[in-house]
Amino acid sequence: MTQEQYAFEPVPLDVLIIGAGLSGIGAAHALSSQCPDKRYLILERRAAIGGTWDLFRYPGIRSDSDMYTLSYSYKPWANRKSIADGADIKRYIEEIAEDSGAIHNIRFQRRVVSANWSSEHGRWDVVALLTDAEGNEQEEHYQARFLFSCSGYYSYDEGYRPAFPNEEAFKGQIIHPQFWPEDLDYTGKRVVVIGSGATAVTLVPSMTAKAAHVTMLQRTPSYVVARPQRDGVAHTLQKWLPLQAAHSLTRWKNVFLTQFFYRIARSRPEQFKERVLHMVKTQVGDVDMKHFTPDYKPWDQRLCAVPDGDLFRDVRAGRASVVTDTIDSFTENGIRLSSGEELEADIIVTATGLKVNALGDVTVCVDGQPMRFNERMSYKGMMLSDVPNMIVTFGYTNASWTLKAELTANYACRLLRYMDKHHYRTAVVRRDPSVQEQPFLDFTSGYVQRAANVLPKQGDRAPWQVHQSYLKDKLTIQYGRIDDGVMQFQ
Known part of the structure; x- marks a missing residue:
């Protein structure tokens, strides 16, 4: 491709946002309301707004956090469901994009492939590939003074998919939820769902209405708790207060409750575990509790929420079952377990x-030198050591993603206004060599452990620590000093 064929933005942008999901649209809203003089664009690799909530199409796709904290503080959640369906969340994101005007600043089907910071020019040079209707790719170039990564933390191109022995022998369909076929008909079929995380506990009760039977096959159990589909306090407040006031009170109520139960779980794990298992036992009925009794402490991995206990209800009614075992091999008709039992299936969902x-x-x-993320240290969970003018959105593991995303977007705007006031063009955090490295996430979940060589590090002291506390972050991020001695300006 010749130089003349490249597409260029004629004037450097103030901010380039990568991703038009919940985080990216939230970042655009913050810029529009707090930095209205800034010129920004959003590059989105897909053809629609929504990110996760546009990508995943499997049955029952929904939030595993309450929507009063997964929504933004400025955009009340008016739907009656506290645990919302994916389509409703996608519509919510689209409404924010319309309200803020972000919809006019999105360039769809642009996959960002590289970004190079130039200290000489004080800007990012970004290369994206535009995919046209025929699938052809054309290279485009953008320049921006600030880069705002809102692309999430997982690959859109592939999910984690371990190989199982003798897979080729299975005569049915094998499906990964991330690439769910739109025309899949599982009516009257025997379905085995391999997994015990949020996706598995969502899929199983969502498929029981049509499937002959659904089995959740897990290697080890997860903590599964029932949460109300509707928030009674929220609905009561909405009857007596303006919607924004009711939303704010409900949001803070849920923030405090989540933090309270998290602290109890971490400080008194045995008592918390006993209470959770007791609640499960009362809902699931006459089922061997080994299938719901993890061998790790609460919140060593994320808890799975099931709205109104739908999974427990289907297991109790016999429409679904849970099997705890390891896979010996696939067979023509299903899966042979290490115990010798064979699970018959027409469809296997990995x-x-x-x-x-x-x-x-x-x-x-x-400056032309490749940056390895696992060699960088995270500053307040949103910037990386020695990487100028870049913000990275990464939400909480023990609470709603959006809580941290909103704090991050607001901080980015504070930083931009501070730089304008003092006529700075570059902001970069420099790591003190005495700060000791620690894992970015203190989590034992498989996806976190597999990502040890991908994620950055955190430090053993502020401001290099990644807090899993919205209250602590709100104080340090929203009200802490911008010029704190770690952040350096030019």
């Missing part, structure tokens, strides 16, 4: 997890 990546697999360089 709900085996996500493949974590860094910044949507964008190759990042600083």
